[in-house]
Structures are given as structure tokens and as C-alpha cells.
Amino acid sequence: MDYKCVKTTCPYCGCGCQMLLEVLDGQVVNTLPSKEPHMNQGKLCIKGHTAHEFVHSKDRLTHPLIRKNGKLEKTTWEDAFNVISSKFSQIKNQYGGDSIGFFSSARSTNEENYLCQKLCRAAFKTNNVDHCARL
Numbered sequence: 001m002d003y004k005c006v007k008t009t010c011p012y013c014g015c016g017c018q019m020l021l022e023v024l025d026g027q028v029v030n031t032l033p034s035k036e037p038h039m040n041q042g043k044l045c046i047k048g049h050t051a052h053e054f055v056h057s058k059d060r061l062t063h064p065l066i067r068k069n070g071k072l073e074k075t076t077w078e079d080a081f082n083v084i085s086s087k088f089s090q091i092k093n094q095y096g097g098d099s100i101g102f103f104s105s106a107r108s109t110n111e112e113n114y115l116c117q118k119l120c121r122a123a124f125k126t127n128n129v130d131h132c133a134r135l
């Protein structure tokens, strides 16, 4: 039996709580709070405590999908980005930048959220940007 404990940062929100993932034979089986004196001081909220549960879920998307003829089909990242880019350009050109809105996530880093609003304002010329923490 191969056991190890891996220290990491909770992925669920921007607080950055430190946690330990228990890994048994290559499978993440449990989450424990880190006792080191970080901001979470040996505690995790319920989301952090259950953070390991999605890691090996069969429902996780592991590759991009494109809807063709009403059905989602597996594709490459390059093709997916090309479709996204061409659809966004088509919508912006036809209806203007304010026809598009961006919704960012507390699970993203501050830097990623900054880039999202920059893309929104600079590339699409709209202020239609918000964040899930305001829901």
C-alpha cells in the first residue's frame, strides 16, 4: 500500500486555505486541514473538507466538446478555441460588444480574473463583466 500526504491550496475560493490531500495507491481519498499557521489556522469550510471528492469523478470533462447537429462531440483544444473565437467575433461584429457578457469565477486566481475583465473591456469594448462572488 502506497500512502502519501500532499500539501496544496484549496481550489474553491480566493481565501487560499492550505490543505493536505491523502493519497492512497494513486487515488486522492481524503482532505485534511493544514495545521501550519496559515490564514485558515487548521480549519477548512465544508467545501474545502470535501475538495477531494471531484478529483476522480467520472463526470469530469477531460477534453473539449463541440455541439454538432445537436450532439456534443469530442474535439481538440485548437478546434474548440477556433470555434469560440469565430463565434465571438461574429456576435461582436453583428450585434456589438455590449451583446456579450463575461462572468468570472472565485475559483480563478486574481490574475486570471484581471485578464478576464481586460479581455472584456479591451477586446470586446464592453463593461458587461461580473463575478460569481456577487451572487
Ligand code: SF4
Residues within 6 Å of the ligand: 010, 011, 012, 013, 014, 015, 016, 017, 040, 043, 044, 045, 046, 047, 048, 049
Ligand atoms: S476551505 Fe473554504 S474558505 Fe478555505 S479556500 Fe476552500 S472554499 Fe475557501
